[in-house]
């Protein structure tokens with residue numbers, strides 16, 4: 114059955130790609146037809162009903178138009194209509210529109226930032242838009258990546274976005290780069306563009322993109338978003354050669370050292386709200402337009418120093434502008450003696466992944482301290498570990514995901530102690546009631562709920578005065594039964610097991626404490642296919 | 648809280664996820680002694696250690712400091728300016744200062 118579904122999906126996806134290619138061809142053909150029609154104005158004269166009379170020729174002569182065949186206006190007739198609402202803004206005007214038309218913008222990343230940014234830049238009439246992305250559209254993208262639609266799941270993001278953009282504005286040029294950026298392929302892509310938008314989602318790409326923009330003299334509009342917050346920076350503006358202190362700072366000037374890899378949170382781990390990342394992408398398009406129409410870098414000289422815009426959906430106020438430093442005299446990229454060069458990029462001597470580090474999956478437990486999801490499931494069956502008043506009889510299962518995730522879905526009988534609680538600082542007052550503990554067996558009606566709360570009188574864990582707030586609770590809930598720990602992917606659970614043992618919860622080796630490998634992801638893959646994937 | 652002779656009051660803000668290490672609150676009122684135990688006016692450096700010891704509600708100190716400094720990837724802003732414009736860790740805290748710690752975001 115699975116195979117049938119997979120086959121059908123593949124066939125449909127293939128047909129969609131073919132259909133898409135046909136539509137692109139049709140679009141191009143129609144575009145050519147429009148342009149050809151404009152190149153033959155006598156056609157439109159005929160269509161408007163009047164013949165081409167001598168007096169019309171005379172008037173055109175007076176107006177200085179030698180021949181009605183040549184479009185005498187700087188923009189095409191349909192461009193005056195299409196861009197009319199922005200053309201009459203003094204900030205844009207005819208010159209601004211011509212600048213937009215003659216500019217090429219590279220958008221790196223066609224996700225939550227790149228989608229709205231690309232839509233507004235295409236709408237505004239930027240002459241050439243290049244899109245870089247090696248990913249395909251996934252279902253979990255759709256809540257925020259506004260150019261992709263449900264039927265495009267499985268299609269390349271670049272193709273999906275181009276399809277939408279061509280229908281939005283067929284009169285401009287789109288260039289597809291269906292690839293992940295790396296130091297070797299990036300210079301040849303970047304060279305062809307005037308301005309770059311960083312819409313990526315990881316530090317390694319951000320350093321690479323910034324370095325290239327400095328080396329190739331391009332201004333960079335960089336944004337990022339996570340959870341309910343966003344950040345926006347305009348870098349290398351004005352774009353000046355390395356060593357020229359009048360140029361704008363680069364990403365390395367602001368962040369000379371990358372953050373430790375373990376502190377980098379992705380949207381998949383931390384979550385993100387669609388409109389939050391959308392706001393940032395729209396702002397990128399806005400700043401890009403401002404940079405493009407501001408040919409003389411008036412803007413950048415008007416504001417005394419470069420700035421960072423912070424957006425926080427719940428902030429008061431939600432937007433804040435921060436004054437940033439100018440170029441760093443010893444910046445590795447934009448200073449007089451940079452260590453970053455095009456040669457070092459192409460030779461591969463600059464390893465951005467290495468520079469930013471890789472957060473290795475935790476591997477701190479020995480095999481005896483871990484069970485596979487299947488082994489845990491077998492334990493449940495063979496020991497007939499039936500649930501007793503909502504909890505398994507012969508062991509406890511502790512789920513260390515944050516409460517909001519635990520409330521989404523959990524293994525029956527598991528108890529929630531969020532990882533943030535596990536990491537709460539050691540307190541000297543053990544009577545503090547633990548409020549974040551929940552059981553998956555309808556916590557609000559569970560008669561055990563009160564009994565499960567910490568009453569501060571359990572003495573076993575109080576070997577010293579400084580006690581983790583959750584230690585009493587576990588002693589009380591687990592007695593001497595084995596403790597299984599589970600999390601989303603199987604990393605936090607290992608850290609937790611280690612902390613449990615440090616807190617003496619293994620009763621000097623009498624009690625087994627361990628985790629479930631690969632967490633609930635493994636549980637879904639190997640045991641319960643219906644367990645929600647989020 | 649009124650300013651007393653011996654204390655300096657300021658607002659400390661956390662953003663970009665750092666608030667999760669500080670009771671999930673973005674804005675905190677903090678009161679520091681005007682003079683540090685070393686006999687010098689209190690600086691950002693002093694504030695950072697104070698926050699770590701008194702305000703942080705997470706034992707993973709390395710999410711905030713590294714080698715006694717604010718860890719890479721955190722911007723320190725003094726009254727809406729990058730601290731590098733103000734003297735960095737040696738900046739002497741003034742009454743009613745707004746000190747903000749912003750973790751950079753990378754998602755998109």
Ligand SMILES: [Zn+2]
Nearest residue numbers: 363366444447
């Ligand atoms: Zn720099």
